[in-house]
Amino acid sequence: MGVQENRAALSARPGGPPGPAPAGPGTHRLGVETRxxxxxxxxxxxxxxxxMPxxxxxxxxGGLPDGSMPMLQAVADQYAVAVLVPQSRESTWDGIRHGYGPDVDVVDRSLHRALEAVRVDPARLGVVGFSDGASYALGLGLANGDLFSHVIAFSPGFVPFAARVGEPRVFVAHGVADRVLPIDRTARRVVPALRRDGYxxxxxxxxxxxxxxxxxxxxxxxWLGWSTPPGG
Incomplete structure (x- = not known):
């Protein structure tokens, strides 16, 4: 039997040559998609x-909430971390509905652009998501543990299946009164399963x-511990 293709695998990696126009502080559209x-x-x-991290x-x-970019820029400024915000092609991420595909491509191309625009510390590169985005963050993060050192999942539903690489650290937070994704059917199953798998x-x-x-x-x-560089 051949090696299973990892459809969630990303090719972008820090350390490549910088792009022609490094990005200064602020919010930048990357031009990877017209919509x-x-x-x-x-x-x-x-x-x-x-x-930087x-x-x-x-x-x-449902996509990126209106008016969220100023909040995300404020997070970037307060924690001195670059924040890359890709968007799914449909109302939610492909791995949630029908398997990995075009959204992986968008994330990958966005990462390539971001890594050309800013110099990123490879030891401080992570993925974070909320709700469906948290599930997708777990799927992508575990499939690309040689890229992402940290995965943060706020109120995930499940872990979309993909071949796993590396051993990223994982943070899961979930409300006990969540009626959208009830905790007994979600995080309280996801967390023990990940621990059994050695994460x-x-x-x-x-x-x-x-x-x-x-x-x-x-x-x-x-938990990220990124306030100072490693060894700083």
Whole structure:
């Protein structure tokens, strides 16, 4: 039997040659798609040639909420981390519905552009998502554990199947009163399964519904430990 193709595999990697026009601080459309284009938020503290962390942020079902870019830019500025925001081709991510395909391509091309635009620290590259985006973050993150060192899943439903590579650390947070994706059918099954498979998983349950409270988001940021460079 041949080696199974990893349809969720990404080819983008840090360390390649920079693009012709490095991105300065602020919000930049990447031009990878004419509809539902990807966006890169570069922190205000970005210095010329200085490596920075990067988070790939995956939206929930329905797409990117209106008015969310200023919030994401504020996250980039506060935590000195670049935030890449791709968008699914349909209302949610392909791996949630019918298997990996065009959305993997969009994420990959967006990452290539982002890695040309800013210098990224390969030890501090992660993927984060909420709801359907959290499920997709788990699927992509575990399939690309040689690229992503950290995976953050806020209120995931499940882990879309893909061949797995590497051993990224995983953070899962879920509200005990979630009526959209009830915790007993989702996180409380996902977390033990990941631990049985040998992953280092931090699990946080909180009093609340299908949302990401500020204190939970801050805990995830602290868990990343990216406030100072490795060895800094």
């Amino acid at each position: 539902r284009d990807s966006v890169l938020c570069v922190p205000s503290s970005a210095g010329a040639g200085q490596p 990067l988070l790939v942020a995956l939206h929930g079902a 280092d998983v931090t699990s946080v349950e909180f009093d609340g519904g299908h949302t990401v409270p500020l204190d939970i988001a801050l805990r995830a940021g602290q």
